[in-house]
Amino acid sequence: MNAIRSFFKPPTKPPILLSLRSSTWFITSTVCTAVFTDIFLYAVIVPVFPFSLVARIGVPESSVQHWLSVLLSVYGAALLVSAPIFGWLSDRIEFRRGPLLAGMIVLGGSTVMLCLARNLALLIVGRVLQGASAGVVWVVGLALLADTVERENAGLAMGFVSMAYSIAALLAPLLGGIVYERAGYYAVFSMAFGMIALDIVLRILLIEKKAARRWLVVEEDREMQRGGSVEVQDEHEDEKNIAGAVSPSGADAAALDDATAAPTPIKKALPPMLILLKSRRMQAVFAACTIAALILTSFDTTLPLFVEENFHWTSLGAGLIFLAPLCPSFIQPVYGRAIDRYGARWPAAVGLLICVPPFVCFRFVTHNSMSQKVLLCALLAIIGLGIALTLAATMAEFTYIAAEKERRQPGSMGKGGAYAQSYSLFNVSWALGSLIGAYWSGGIRQAAGFGAMGWSLALLCGVFCVPVSMFVGGSIFGRRKRDSDKDTCARAAES
Structure with a gap:
């Protein structure tokens, strides 16, 4: 029990390599x-399921697409249910290491369940637990x-996270398959x-x-008790450091425009998650x-099923096809740094827009030939670039929005922020x-073909990309109004 508690509350004695283990x-x-x-x-x-469902579980080949969609969608359903619960809980506990x-x-x-499963029920339970984790x-x-x-480095940090996500999603x-x-x-x-x-x-x-800071405070107290000449910091500054507050400054354009806005009174009518979701900026990022x-x-x-049916590839080929959209993901930290500097609006919107032409061109991949394989890989690579841009921008925006909402309404997001x-x-x-994608793509492809699925995703x-370009990074209409107000004030001052 004490070992479990130590994950949530650190001991008083500083551990070895404290500075290294708590470094950014x-x-x-x-x-x-x-x-x-x-x-x-x-x-x-993913490339194993189409073959293992038949070989290990005994699913008829005509039902493989259906069960593949089910196994992918139950993961999303579990994530959908668990995410708000863990979000609410995490902002109410002092340390986050225990839940991790x-x-x-x-x-x-x-x-372990997925590895040993010999029936569909155990596979589904395993995927549900994966979604919860x-x-x-x-x-x-x-x-x-x-x-x-x-906060000014949030885009870079989320660029690394989105790079890790994209590389795993496409490399795995x-x-x-191999x-x-x-x-x-x-x-x-x-x-x-x-x-x-x-x-x-x-x-x-x-x-x-914040745990490392507490150990440092304890060490300073001990030095003072031994008569050491340790300079005592301002009590308010200690509280602020211990709480791990994030500086409200940043490169996000909308936040900079609002930097002089006075904090508004705390409103307790809605929970923090709904306060965030009311924002058009959050709705566009969402x-x-x-x-x-x-x-x-x-x-x-x-x-995996398309290349198996059209190109007669095995699981090896089904895995190799994911290499095409992988390449643009390696430079996502570069996108993140640009987002920190210029904002997330245009990377998010342009990323979605880039995906439109290649999705439309899916209709031209119709038979088994080398030119068709090259065409499919080229289209997937372009889509990979668009998704990499959009993902890096949106992940940074979730940080920007929470920090800005807390700055403008201090305390409205609860004790631990939002x-x-x-x-x-x-x-x-x-x-x-x-959840939607698993059934959307699988159903349309099965009913109308791969080209029709591409058309639907392009649409x-x-x-x-229109509402994203208007509201990500702050409402473009609000920015124009602020610019107009500034011009009016400048003309009034001149006169």
């Missing part, structure tokens, strides 16, 4: 590894990262258990910055994230996209 780069690396592991375990069996470790235990158990990682982990980094099916083809079913899960072991070690070693999740889930649902609840909305949007991207 170590916490960022741990969160990125947690995200990578979660998505890797989700996606590594608990989530790791659930993820390990779900992986993802709610912990994405809500608590991203909130921990937001606690750690300065690639490795899963390993399943060369070494078999259990070898795929050997990779998964190796990632779990690494992730557990990093989560155990992690020390949150929609953009949902579309990105829908697209990536559509790839997981349809690509980072966890903001990222629970991120997870809800992602879960909705995953979604084209329609939603």
